[in-house]
Amino acid sequence: MTLDQWRGKIDAIDAELVRLLNERTRIALEIGKLKKEAGAEIYVPSRERAVLQRLEELNGGPLPAESLRAIYREIMSASLALERDLKIAYLGPRATFTHEAARSRFGGSVEYVSCSTIGDVFSDVENRNVDYGVVPIENSTEGAVTHTLDRFVDTTVRICAEIFLPISLNLLSRAGRESIARVYSKEEAFGQCRRWLNENLPGVEQIPVGSTASAAERAAREEDSAAIAGWLASDLYGISVLERNIQDVSGNVTRFLVLGRSFSAPTGKDKTSILFSVKHKAGALYDALSVFSGSGVNMTRIESRPNRTKAWEYNFFVDFEGHAEDEEAKRTLEKLSEHCLMLRVLGSYPNMGGTES
Numbered sequence: 001m002t003l004d005q006w007r008g009k010i011d012a013i014d015a016e017l018v019r020l021l022n023e024r025t026r027i028a029l030e031i032g033k034l035k036k037e038a039g040a041e042i043y044v045p046s047r048e049r050a051v052l053q054r055l056e057e058l059n060g061g062p063l064p065a066e067s068l069r070a071i072y073r074e075i076m077s078a079s080l081a082l083e084r085d086l087k088i089a090y091l092g093p094r095a096t097f098t099h100e101a102a103r104s105r106f107g108g109s110v111e112y113v114s115c116s117t118i119g120d121v122f123s124d125v126e127n128r129n130v131d132y133g134v135v136p137i138e139n140s141t142e143g144a145v146t147h148t149l150d151r152f153v154d155t156t157v158r159i160c161a162e163i164f165l166p167i168s169l170n171l172l173s174r175a176g177r178e179s180i181a182r183v184y185s186k187e188e189a190f191g192q193c194r195r196w197l198n199e200n201l202p203g204v205e206q207i208p209v210g211s212t213a214s215a216a217e218r219a220a221r222e223e224d225s226a227a228i229a230g231w232l233a234s235d236l237y238g239i240s241v242l243e244r245n246i247q248d249v250s251g252n253v254t255r256f257l258v259l260g261r262s263f264s265a266p267t268g269k270d271k272t273s274i275l276f277s278v279k280h281k282a283g284a285l286y287d288a289l290s291v292f293s294g295s296g297v298n299m300t301r302i303e304s305r306p307n308r309t310k311a312w313e314y315n316f317f318v319d320f321e322g323h324a325e326d327e328e329a330k331r332t333l334e335k336l337s338e339h340c341l342m343l344r345v346l347g348s349y350p351n352m353g354g355t356e357s
């Protein structure tokens with residue numbers, strides 16, 4: 001076959017794809033109407049997981065699983081935006097890793113609202129200024145984001161999903177690598193790319209700025225400058241990626257939470273986050289946690305934070321595998337409450353187990 005004949009085949013397939021995509025979108029709109037009538041959530045993480053999982057099973061290649069997932073992320077993003085003018089708040093400014101995490105989950109069709117603090121993301125969800133919010137909760141090398149933990153103590157918002165984002169740092173510039181006179185980035189990002197910079201841009205001036213996003217913004221305005229930043233910064237500031245993944249150590253992942261007003265429905269592979277405080281007496285925490293060891297419910301994380309009302313008293317944040325509606329989890333929570341002064345379930349949501357999508 002000739003090139004034109006092959007392209008003719010692609011044109012015919014594209015016509016069919018557009019027809020089918022619109023048919024799918026019309027059905028999503030019908031679903032949206034039903035959800036609105038029932039007062040149900042528009043974003044349904046449990047259903048999205050089922051859709052993506054099924055696609056992975058159906059996919060015989062050569063399309064890589066990751067590409068298929070990215071395509072469907074955008075298809076579902078378009079459905080979400082048409083079902084309702086969906087607004088997502090995130091810890092800004094634009095092009096931060098939290099923005100990147102939000103975009104990786106909600107796609108390019110919904111509206112994003114940049115917030116200057118984690119507290120503002122919570123408030124925007126609480127006050128219904130937005131539908132959902134995205135905040136960082138922990139990093140694989142730096143540990144917990146304490147501002148996020150502390151804000152859960154006094155809020156009505158619920159965790160409805162989690163997102164794992166590999167922190168990938170890139171060299172962005174309008175110039176070729178030979179003409180770069182200076183590099184902007186955040187101090188921490190320079191630290192994470194030290195070896196690469198020594199080997200590839202020796203002697204080039206390194207200028208620390210407040211965020212990787214503002215580094216990209218500056219490099220986009222200057223012809224002989226570069227920035228170290230995430231991929232979204234290259235997209236938003238129209239600046240090319242010269243080199244991907246220049247961080248010296250790979251495997252740096254940040255976990256983010258999607259804040260909403262309801263729990264996600266059970267999927268069979270879920271995670272639950274709880275907050276509790278125990279009586280101020282010897283062995284109280286040990287007694288509380290022993291409830292898990294006897295139950296078969298797998299605790300995956302524990303953090304403690306000062307409770308901020310009395311010195312040396314703490315709140316505990318625990319994640320465990322399972323959904324709060326599972327029988328085993330219900331029994332465990334009931335037993336745990338006997339040892340607690342306060343116990344709240346912050347959310348149950350699909351367990352992403354460290355993976356993307």
Ligand SMILES: O=C(O)C(=O)C[C@]1(C(=O)O)C=C[C@@H](O)C=C1
Binds near residue numbers: 083
């Ligand atoms: O099934 C739904 O509830 C839909 O609205 C459709 C759809 C999709 O496009 O598949 C869109 C958004 C939801 O988060 C989940 C799925």
